[in-house]
Amino acid sequence: MTHVVSLVFGLEALALLSDPFPNGIEHYLLGGLLVGLGTAVIYLGTGIAAGASTFLESTLSYVSSLSRFEQYRASRDWRVVFTLGIVAGAAIYAVTFQSGFLSSSLHQTATTGELYDVGGFTLWVTDVQPWRLLLGGVLIGIGTRVGKGCTSGHGVCGVGSASSASFVGVATFLLVAIGVAQLVAAVGVTP
Amino acid sequence: MADHESHPLFLPLVFVGGLIFGFGLGFSHMAQPEIVLNFLLLEDLGLLFVMFGAAVVTGLVFFIAPAGIGRAPLTGRAYGRRLKALDRNVVIGGGIFGVGWGLSGICPGAAYASLGVGNYAILWGIVGMFIGAYVQGYWRSSDLETGTATAGAD
Numbered sequence: 001m002t003h004v005v006s007l008v009f010g011l012e013a014l015a016l017l018s019d020p021f022p023n024g025i026e027h028y029l030l031g032g033l034l035v036g037l038g039t040a041v042i043y044l045g046t047g048i049a050a051g052a053s054t055f056l057e058s059t060l061s062y063v064s065s066l067s068r069f070e071q072y073r074a075s076r077d078w079r080v081v082f083t084l085g086i087v088a089g090a091a092i093y094a095v096t097f098q099s100g101f102l103s104s105s106l107h108q109t110a111t112t113g114e115l116y117d118v119g120g121f122t123l124w125v126t127d128v129q130p131w132r133l134l135l136g137g138v139l140i141g142i143g144t145r146v147g148k149g150c151t152s153g154h155g156v157c158g159v160g161s162a163s164s165a166s167f168v169g170v171a172t173f174l175l176v177a178i179g180v181a182q183l184v185a186a187v188g189v190t191p
Numbered sequence: 192m193a194d195h196e197s198h199p200l201f202l203p204l205v206f207v208g209g210l211i212f213g214f215g216l217g218f219s220h221m222a223q224p225e226i227v228l229n230f231l232l233l234e235d236l237g238l239l240f241v242m243f244g245a246a247v248v249t250g251l252v253f254f255i256a257p258a259g260i261g262r263a264p265l266t267g268r269a270y271g272r273r274l275k276a277l278d279r280n281v282v283i284g285g286g287i288f289g290v291g292w293g294l295s296g297i298c299p300g301a302a303y304a305s306l307g308v309g310n311y312a313i314l315w316g317i318v319g320m321f322i323g324a325y326v327q328g329y330w331r332s333s334d335l336e337t338g339t340a341t342a343g344a345d
Contacts, residue, residue: 020236023220031219032241035300036248038205040237043252044260046196047268052300056324068328070336077198078205083303085209090307092210093217098308107218112225116309123309128224128296133316135300136295139287140316141323144299146331148275151298156243156286160249160274168277169285177291181231184294191225 015131026106039156042082049161051153053144055079095121112191123127127191130182147173193266215245216304224296224305224313231293291323 036139042050058072058079072079096102098110099122126133147169148170149158154173158166197204219241222224222329230238246337257270275281290296297316 001257006261019292022235023205023226023237025237025240028219028240029244031217031221032244034218035212035241036215036245036252037208038208038215039245039249041203042253043210043249043263043270044256045208045263045265046201047263047266047270049249049253049273050205050208050270052271052298052303053320053324055303056299056320060321060325060328063326066324066325066332068332078202081202081205081210081263082209085206086213086216086300087212087301089213090205090222090304091213091219092307093214094308097258100288108220110220110223112223112229113310118309124223125310126224126305127314128228128312130312130315132295133224133297133312134319136291136293136297137296137316138323138326139291139319139320140298141291141320141325142327143284143288143291143323144320145284145322145324145327146280146292147286147288148281149243150288150300151292152245152300153273155244155318156249157253157273158275158278159300160253161274162250162301163272163274165275165277165281166273169281170339172282172285173289173292174287177293178231179232180293181228181296182289185232 023108024112027108030106033151035156036160039152039160048078049153049157050079050082051149051157052083053140053150053153057085057143057145094123098122098124129189129191132189143173196266201265204265212300213304213307215241216301217308221301222300222305222308222310224316226296227292227298227301228296231296 042048057069057074061069061073061076096105110124113124115122115124149169154166154169159170215221221241229235252336253272262269295316303315
């Protein structure tokens with residue numbers, strides 16, 4: 001087992017040396033700048049540093065009377081609107097660039113998962129197995145809420161605020177996730 | 192800090208911000224768990240440009256706005272940074288989140304965006320996140336009575 005893991009790490013390190021960015025960086029950078037811009041628009045207008053994971057608890061406050069969720073009642077409406085915006089924004093991407101109606105040299109066509117056609121639009125679905133999504137989702141629901149943030153709350157807003165709690169949070173979930181992903185791949189789970 | 196946001200443009204602005212945010216996640220392929228897993232397997236480090244590209248933009252705005260603009264026009268709120276208390280929970284929760292992220296390649300914002308690009312399978316993950324959020328809410332609701340709660344804006 002240790003040999004398999006170290007072999008995998010060794011191979012990954014080799015692959016990394018040869019090309020850490022096999023899909024280029026332009027679409028990553030542009031997408032990241034837009035994620036930041038969306039956060040900035042909300043912040044400039046409202047003073048709110050919006051993250052994505054509080055939505056889970058604030059939405060539960062509609063259907064649960066657990067005292068933990070009470071604190072989010074006041075913000076639950078706009079958090080639903082924010083999440084619907086995220087879904088709709090990604091859908092706009094899907095019906096434009098993903099479907100080929102808009103093109104740009106900065107855009108990368110999907111190289112993973114499956115593309116499928118609905119009414120002339122190209123949609124995308126993952127190959128990652130449902131049990132990984134479900135079990136991962138449960139741990140994410142627990143961890144982001146106990147840990148006070150996710151990749152957007154800690155990773156974007158918190159790091160952007162130079163918050164020491166967020167630096168620690170990001171370092172923790174990044175390192176743990178790299179280890180777990182390597183381990184899952186090493187025992188042969190794919191995709 | 193009650194959120195009595197009654198300005199008619201408040202919700203539309205939040206929606207527009209969400210649109211840009213979600214489009215960016217789609218364009219950068221963060222809505223594809225495979226791409227995130229490839230990052231965690233150190234096969235494609237592009238995700239670093241997404242997270243830090245976004246953090247640089249918000250960082251600039253978070254530091255400039257308090258100096259240049261008095262209060263947020265739609266809410267009257269003072270501009271502040273996103274600061275949380277650094278305690279054990281940040282590490283424990285971050286660790287649990289890391290296991291889930293490494294197992295699945297999804298995170299909350301990217302999962303919502305994934306639904307938008309047509310990834311119906313992501314519903315497994317989103318249902319899981321609600322279950323997890325409920326479970327920790329159930330555990331921690333008794334703690335609330337003792338006053339150890341911390342408000343969050345994530």
